[in-house]
Amino acid sequence: xxxxxxxxxxxxxxxxxxxxxxxxxxxxxxxxxxxxxxxxxxxxxxxxxxxxxxxxxxxxxxxxxxxxxxxxxxxxxxxxxxxxxxxxxxxxxxxxxxxxxxxxxxxxxxxxxxxxxxxxxxxxxxxxxxxxxxxxxxxxxxxxxxxxxxxx
Numbered sequence: 001x002x003x004x005x006x007x008x009x010x011x012x013x014x015x016x017x018x019x020x021x022x023x024x025x026x027x028x029x030x031x032x033x034x035x036x037x038x039x040x041x042x043x044x045x046x047x048x049x050x051x052x053x054x055x056x057x058x059x060x061x062x063x064x065x066x067x068x069x070x071x072x073x074x075x076x077x078x079x080x081x082x083x084x085x086x087x088x089x090x091x092x093x094x095x096x097x098x099x100x101x102x103x104x105x106x107x108x109x110x111x112x113x114x115x116x117x118x119x120x121x122x123x124x125x126x127x128x129x130x131x132x133x134x135x136x137x138x139x140x141x142x143x144x145x146x147x148x149x150x151x152x
Contacts, residue, residue: 004075004085007121015085018076019043022139027077033089033152035081039097039145040073041138042066051141055104058143067096067113070146075121082152091118091128093149099138107132114146 008014018027019040028037042049042065054063079085096111098104111132118126138145 004088004121008072011117011120013072015076015079016044016072018080019073020046028074028081030081030152034092035078035148035150035152037074037077037148037150039139039147040070040077041140041142041145042069043073044069048140048142050143052143053099053101053104053137054106054110054143055101060106060109063098063110063143064113066142066144067110067146068117070096070144071114071117071148074146074148078148078150085121087152088122088150089125090151091122091126091148092151093147094118094128094130095147096130096132097135097138097145098132099136099141099143100134104134107134110144 025038028035049069050058050062050066052058094114096114098107098110111130115130
């Protein structure tokens, strides 16, 4: 059976280094058998991969790419806490914030970028509860921010 890291590699992806916080917080906290990540932005090599609002400057396909990058960054924060992603028993909850124009109502489709990736990597352990929330603005003008709660 493949490890989550091996499954990511098969998808042409890898867990990045933990993204540096942009304010006064830490990337993840372990409490008992759960790890709670801070909101993760779509940072790649220290830079946002897109900026702006979904339905405006950011196309839905670009926002889905952002959601996937946020998920990878959240997995990096989890792995830094527990050592390896094989320790994850279950993805419990995903919260996806989507900075969008007032008329954009496709937030669940953007959040699918996270959900589908977690399903591909963790199989049944990746099935989770989820919220997809439209907001007017996110830090650094990011289009998407994602939080995870995982059981270890």
